[in-house]
Structure formats: C-alpha cells, structure tokens
Amino acid sequence: MTNARPLRADAQRNRARVLAAAEWVFAERGTATSTEEVARAAGVGVGTVFRHFPSKEALLQALVVQRLARVAADAREHATSPNAGAAFFDFFAATVRGSATKLELVDALAELGIHPDDAVAPIAEEVTEALAALLQQAQRAGSVRRDVDVRDVIALLAGASQARRYAPDDRPLDVILDGLRAPSAH
Amino acid sequence: MTNARPLRADAQRNRARVLAAAEWVFAERGTATSTEEVARAAGVGVGTVFRHFPSKEALLQALVVQRLARVAADAREHATSPNAGAAFFDFFAATVRGSATKLELVDALAELGIHPDDAVAPIAEEVTEALAALLQQAQRAGSVRRDVDVRDVIALLAGASQARRYAPDDRPLDVILDGLRAPSAH
C-alpha cells in the first residue's frame, strides 16, 4: 500500500539493524560519531547504511521520526483513558523517563521547531495534535493549569528530559509536574 | 596568584577578542564551526587562537568557565538580599532568561556533570557552593520546597534553559518556578 515496493526481507532486516545500531551508537558516543562506526555496530558495510539512508542527515532524521512516532502513539493511547488528568501526567512522566539515552527526546523535539519543512514535518504535526488533545482533556478535567498550551508542554518535555541528564532521578520531573497542576487541584 | 606571568596588554586584548568572537560564532552557528571561522570573526589569525587556547576543547571550556563564573557571581550577589525567597526566584529567572544565546547555559551546565575533573572543576564547585547557599536560605525562609537539593536546582536550571529554546516566552519558566515553591508559600 506504500508507494515504494516493500523491501526484500533481508533489506528490511538490515534497515532495522542500522537504525537500532545508530540509535545506540549516537546515544552512547554522540551524533558526531562516524557513519563507519554505525555500520560497524550494525554489522554491515558503510555502503549499506548509505543505501538505506542517503545521507547522515537522513539517518538522523529517521531516528527522530521514529522517536516522535512513539511519542505520538503514546499520547494517543493515553488520550483514551477515562481519567484525563492522570493520563496527562502519566504520559508526561513516562515520556521523560523513556528518553534515557543521550540522543534524547530533547534532540528529537528540537526538530519540531527547527526544520518544519522537511521529512520531520508530518510527524511533528502528528505529535502536536495528539498532545493538544491530551492536554485539552486534562485542562477540562481541571487537572492541568489552563494558562499553558501545547507549545509550552513540548518545551517542558524537552526541559524535563534535559534536566534528567544532570539529575537522573525523578525529583526535577516531579517539580515540573507539580508546576503544571491546576491550583485548585491541590 | 596566577602561575603565568601576566600577558602583555595586546595579548590580553586578543585573548578577550577571541573569547568574545567564539561565544558569538559558536552560539550563532554551532560549536562545530571551524576554529578558522572563529579566528576570522575575532580578526586574528588561527595561530593566535591556538596560542591562547591550546585546543578547541580548551577554548570551549574557557567559554564554559566564563559563563559559569557569571552565574556564580550572580548567585553570590543574590545571596546578600534580605528577602531570601525572592532572591532565589529572581536569580533563577534571571539566569534562565540570560541564557538567551544558543550556546546556552545548558551547554555550560553540561560540563558540571560531565567533566568534573578538568579545568572546569574549580568553577563548578564555586557555582555549586554559591547556589547551595542561596537555596538553603530560601528553603529556611519557607519559600522553596525542602525536598530539592543543589543538584536538582542545577538540573532544573538546565531544563528551564532548554525549554526556552522551544518556547522563548516565560511560560515554561513560570511553571518550573511554581513547581519549586514550598506548598505553604501559596
């Protein structure tokens, strides 16, 4: 159903291996790590990496898209919960805790504002919409303060993830969650 | 007190120009920008940059030290205020708002946790101490919740600065400040 014919089974597998290796390597040693290194980690030749991702930039973007897709899916799933407030805070905490690697949510989210025109654009919109819905529900339920909008939430997700790099425990996250609660919710 | 003889006046001036140019250039175009570019922006030859900073890493660290020195000084100054609570929050907000350039406080703070052993160590300790004092006063005054420590505050400074990249207004910052307030302070 996609417009490109599906990849052969082995190609599919290699693409996935490259993506996984890239996530690991870039997280562990920074995105400045060479593509050669990524290839080595994936157990393939450099050529294979470039066959699947025509440039390093494209590989990085694929990683971002993958990360954001998970966030969007997660937001949508939480939006189905009957308890809108808990759903929002659960989602927020889980997302921040999930960005445990160095190629953080931070870097993924960075793309949301920075390249609004390229391959990341569709997924960016997806994330924004899913998040907006989740937020609105929680605000209507009186759990989240009304003076924040989606952009603020995204910024705070990035901020909380960043904070986690310095203090990997939950304290900073808790502070931010508390800051988000509606005053009456105390 | 320095172990090197004082620099000649012109050398002193060149060092400062390089530092300023580096801050500007790295902020504007990323730390991957070449040293050549920094030299050009400073109006000196590359050789001069390397004479003052033996490696690019060293230049980056000097920038971090400079940034953190300002933060430490600022913390110490606020610590003299009679109103400990307001002083803490003022300091926090001012620090985050001041990290408006792209070579953010984030990157500076990154060094606090990441390279605790090198040239950055002394200033890191300085910042930590000044911050600890300011925090303790504010907690004793009942303005800041008691379950956060210096490390959390540093993490949240980094987080709030990061958030500012996505939503350059004050909303995310306000959320975090609210999260930091002692419950009874409402």
Place this chain on the structure above:
Amino acid sequence: MTNARPLRADAQRNRARVLAAAEWVFAERGTATSTEEVARAAGVGVGTVFRHFPSKEALLQALVVQRLARVAADAREHATSPNAGAAFFDFFAATVRGSATKLELVDALAELGIHPDDAVAPIAEEVTEALAALLQQAQRAGSVRRDVDVRDVIALLAGASQARRYAPDDRPLDVILDGLRAPSAH
C-alpha cells in the same frame, strides 16, 4: 565460429538493450556515469549488465567494437562504388557526420592506438584494412593526395569528429576534405 553457445532469445535481447542504453547514457552524460544508471536506462538490474559484460571496461569496449564495426562495414561498402574519389569523400563525410553523439568516433578511434592488444585488436585491423583499400583506390583515381596514409586518414577522421564538437556545422569538415584533395583535382 563463436566459442560460446548461442544465447537464449531473452538474454540476447537483454544484451542488446544494455548496449543501446549504454551508448545513449554514456553519450548523454559521460562515461563516468555509473553502471547502475546504465542498468536503469536499460530496464534491467545491475547484475544483468555484469552478466553480459564482466566489467565496465568490457562494456565500453563492446561499444567501441560496435562503432568500429559499422565504420568498417561502411568503408567496405563504399569501396564497391565505381567512382573511387567520390566514394572516399562520401565515406569520410558520412562517418564524421554520423559521430553525432558524444561518445564519438573520437573515443572509439582512441582505442585503436591505445589498446592494440585486447578485444579491440581484430576490429581495429578490419577498419584499417577496409580504409586502406578505399584510400588506395581514391589515390589511384587521382582524387586524394598521395602523401597521406591510412594512419593519417584515421587521425583526420578523429580530428574532424572532434572539430564537430565545437562547430557542429560542416565548415570544419569541408576544410579537411579540401585539404585531402589531390592538387591536380582542382
């Protein structure tokens, strides 16, 4: 007479398609164009190209051989004409005009002098012989000056083809033809 068994009909067709595609692609975009590109133009996989031509070099040579074979055939045909002088000049002009693609006669002829030992050798000899016959007839008929030999004619064919790249009209060709006429022929 060939030492390999005849190709299956579809294989035969594929070989021809590759050859045609290669001529077109190399002419249009230079011989540095990738084999992948040639395969795409031929509507086959790269593997197929390499099955028929064991290396890119071999593919290029096959093209040259094909080109030279046409020249030799043409020369032989003109040699049957009753008017030896006209036959020679007609042949010369037609050959030069026919090298209208970018993978010119020039490049084909280049092989005559450059790789005298490989796959091109037989056809090179064929061309030389056919040309020698045509030339001799024209010289005997008093139409072509006697102080040029086959090698000179080949060089001039290459030269005239080259000239056509810069001035695609007939003027340079006419000049060369005039230069070849026997003095008494005026």
Place this chain on the structure above:
Amino acid sequence: MTNARPLRADAQRNRARVLAAAEWVFAERGTATSTEEVARAAGVGVGTVFRHFPSKEALLQALVVQRLARVAADAREHATSPNAGAAFFDFFAATVRGSATKLELVDALAELGIHPDDAVAPIAEEVTEALAALLQQAQRAGSVRRDVDVRDVIALLAGASQARRYAPDDRPLDVILDGLRAPSAH
C-alpha cells in the same frame, strides 16, 4: 593592484608547483587521477592543493585558464607580424604542436563552448578576440579562405590537436593547413 593581497612567497611557489604537477599528472594519467596523487607529485599534502584550489573542478579550470592564456598571448604576438598569412599559419601550427601533452588543447578548448558562464569565460573571450584579429588579417591578406570564421578555426585547432594523438607527425596538420588556404593562394 589585484583585489586579493599577493600570496606569500612560499605560498606562491607551492601554488605553482601544484599547478605544474597537476598538468603533468593529469596529462600522463588522465584527469580521473586522484587529487592525492597530484599532491604527491607536487610534494605537498592534499590540504595544500585544496587550499589553493577549493575543488578538483577549480584545479582543472585553473589549468585550462593557464593553457588558454598562453594561446591568447601567442595569438596576439603573431598578430604583430608584418606577414599576416605566415603569422596565421605559424600560430596555428605552433599551437597544435605545443599541445603535446595528453591534457590537450582539446580539453582546454572544450571549455570554450561548454562552460561559458564560469571562471573560464573571460579568458575564452580573450582567446576568441585575439584569434579573430589574427584570422581577419590573414583573410584580408588573401592567405586564408574567407568562408571560415573564428569558431571554425577554434574547432579546427581542437581537431588538429586531436588528430595529433593518433599520428604524432605533421601530416594531418599539413592537410588541415592546406585546407585553410585561400584557393588563389596556390
């Protein structure tokens, strides 16, 4: 007086060495030879080559410009001769004989028609003008046929140079020169 400050003496020398080495290497082994090889031949590092010529393309163009500059100068010099006819033919023969390397005049002239918009444009015009003057004089003197124009002459220079690759003696050149003579000149 040039808009760039003159190079330091050693830089000047290295630039010249690179240019000379490039001419030699490309002539001997084709323009596909790696820049690394050129650097080795010049006795410098690759970096030096790229400092002087920002891309391989630029290096090739510099070679072309150098070659064409010589041709233009030569044309202008011959144009001062009292015997216009002899001057033209002398120039033509000398130019063709001078393109003895494989990175021929052919390749240099190729640029005349192919990249009319880049760094080669000014020198291309220079060559054309100098040649036009020389040609016109020779035509007025009744030595060169009147139905050829500058473009034809350039094409024939390229053609004659190409011919020389196959028959390195003077015969093909003589044929072309004869073809250029005015009919009455016999």
Place this chain on the structure above:
DNA sequence: AATGAATGAGCTTTCATTCAT
C-alpha cells in the same frame, strides 16, 4: 538467467593543529 542488496576500497573535502615567516 535476472535481480538488486551488500560490500568496501577509494575519492573529494574539511579542519584541528603545527611551524616557518
């Protein structure tokens, strides 16, 4: 036989760093 994914040597280019001027 045909396919196209995988390979990896090799190419162009960049840039931190050194050193002659």
Place this chain on the structure above:
DNA sequence: GATGAATGAAAGCTCATTCAT
C-alpha cells in the same frame, strides 16, 4: 607575539563488483 600556509588524519559519500535470493 602574530600570522596564515601547510599538514594529514578522518569524514561523508560513490560505485564497480559480488552473491544470496
């Protein structure tokens, strides 16, 4: 001290060729 040309390791990327499907 300052300069900027030179260096060469290393990076991103291409492509002829191989081989599992």
